[in-house]
Amino acid sequence: MRSGILVSFLAAAGIVACGGEVPAPKALVDARADYARAKGGVTLQLDPTDVHEADLALQKAELAWSDSHDPNDEHAIDLAIIAQRKAQIAMAEAAAQKAQQDSQQAKSDLAATVQAQLQATRGQLDKTQQNLALTQTALQQTAAQAAEQKKELADLEGKLREARDTIAKIAAVKDDDRGMVITLQGEVLFKTGKWDLKPAAMAKLDQIADALRGKEQPMVVYGFTDNVGATDMNMDLSQKRAQSVRDYLVTKGIPSDLIQAEGKGPSSPIAENTSVEGRAQNRRVEIVVQPKKS
């Protein structure tokens, strides 16, 4: 009996000693660690159901271990493995959910980015189309203006031709780099040494004024003399004669701001001054109709 009590005491002591010394099996230690990871991270937020399953499985494993305290208890080890796997399942499912959320977010961001790019492109396209429309309108206006100007030019040229034909009947007409030059002989316009217009000259100038009126072209009336007499006198005479013609044309409707007078004296002869005929040709008035300024 005494020996039986002793054996029982030693056995109890042994169990206590073993309870304190026998380490938990590695499977259970791993299960505890993985469960702690699952419970401590985002896994609990994302997959609480599987974390709960792992919790229940771990409780079973802990209970089996506390019952046996046998590191080789296959049942307890299996329960620990199951608990660990359930914790790992929870983490994997949570990671999958997180990845799906990331994927969804990226797709949503992509859609927003593409939409923004599309809107920007549409905006640019609209702006380009507006600019194109403006350019087309401007181009059409320019083309219309050009056509109008071309028509005006054609009309003007037609009128000029008519005027030229009309003037050519009463005076010499030619073109040079100054424009259309109408030449009237001095004898036709003035008495010798005078600058008052003869009545016949006025009749001719009336026809010239009729032809040139409304053309809006600048004109210069040049007076010329032969080389007989003092140059100063000839310069003065040619200036007065040119002024007489200019003033008369103004009274006949040629705008005063478009017509000027200038005496050239004996300069620029068109014939020799050695003969009567040559000097007669040099005594002249030229009305130069300049091209219209654009």
Add this chain to the structure above:
Amino acid sequence: MRFVTVALAAAGIAACGSSFPPPNDEYSAAQADVGRAETGGAPGVPDARLHLQLAQEDLQKSKGLIDGGDNKRAADLIAVARVEAQLALSLARQDQAEGQARSAQADLAKAKGGQ
């Protein structure tokens, strides 16, 4: 007296082992879990493939245990096989989801890079 005690204990052990029914339903469920893991992409993911193999091995062992009459131990192994297969499927899902997320993020980065 000692003989009777031993005989009763042996009979009790024998009775316990044989009274545990064959875990046929659990076995079928484990096979289904393995099948889902196989079709769910586990063979193509290294970690998942490892757990799938463990599940298949456990299932194979459990079959031998059932044949040998150790139904209780077989049931434990089948339970382990099931969680191995389920983990294999979860790891495959995780891998696929992370791959899709990487692809979507790459598409996003490409789109933003093209701005």
